[in-house]
Amino acid sequence: MSILKDRETSRSPLIGAADLAAHADLPAPAAHTEAELASLIGLLTLPGARIETVAVGHSRDTASRAAAEAFADAWTARGGTVLATVSWPETAASWLRPAQRLTAELPDAWVLAAAPLGLAQLARRLRRSTDWDPARSYAFAGLQDSRMPALAGADVLHGLRGASADGGTWVVRHGRLIAHPPAEESV
Numbered sequence: 001m002s003i004l005k006d007r008e009t010s011r012s013p014l015i016g017a018a019d020l021a022a023h024a025d026l027p028a029p030a031a032h033t034e035a036e037l038a039s040l041i042g043l044l045t046l047p048g049a050r051i052e053t054v055a056v057g058h059s060r061d062t063a064s065r066a067a068a069e070a071f072a073d074a075w076t077a078r079g080g081t082v083l084a085t086v087s088w089p090e091t092a093a094s095w096l097r098p099a100q101r102l103t104a105e106l107p108d109a110w111v112l113a114a115a116p117l118g119l120a121q122l123a124r125r126l127r128r129s130t131d132w133d134p135a136r137s138y139a140f141a142g143l144q145d146s147r148m149p150a151l152a153g154a155d156v157l158h159g160l161r162g163a164s165a166d167g168g169t170w171v172v173r174h175g176r177l178i179a180h181p182p183a184e185e186s187v
Contacts (some may be wrong), residue, residue, distance in 0.1 A: 026116040029059070029142030032067040035167030035182070036141050041074055043138050043161055043169060044109060050168075055084045055120070057098070059114040067113035067140045075111075083107050092117040103130040110178040112139040116145050120152040122152040127156050134172070135159025149175045 139162035
């Protein structure tokens with residue numbers, strides 16, 4: 001590896017001050033809903049998903065912490081295993097420590113409940129420094145913001161899926177957040 005390549009990979013992937021200022025109005029996570037939790041569990045248990053073990057990550061705000069706890073309780077109640085629960089601050093020097101803790105156990109999937117800014121910072125670190133795969137990651141509605149993909153960076157969140165507060169779902173594809181309404185109930 002060249003010296004320039006070494007320097008580039010060792011640099012922190014922090015979001016620049018201008019981008020932070022431009023996204024200062026991102027909303028704080030709201031309390032999760034039962035429909036959202038059910039939709040999230042539904043995403044993880046789709047036929048063929050084969051997800052048994054998860055690592056749960058959350059920012060340290062009250063709503064994200066409560067959502068992570070509710071998910072962990074629901075997941076273990078249905079026989080799943082939570083390998084790790086990791087929290088992170090909204091501001092940090094590098095997010096390397098929580099990124100490493102979140103990926104250390106090699107889960108089948110990651111479940112995220114977070115404020116958008118902190119998750120964008122963490123996701124950049126996860127992509128640069130670990131084997132994290134956003135396509136194996138599932139999120140609560142607090143991350144359903146169309147500005148998230150641009151804030152995190154080009155394709156950092158590609159494949160991330162999540163649940164909406166109304167029970168719908170969403171996915172990030174090539175820098176765009178695409179929402180899907182809740183499935184209609186059968187009569």
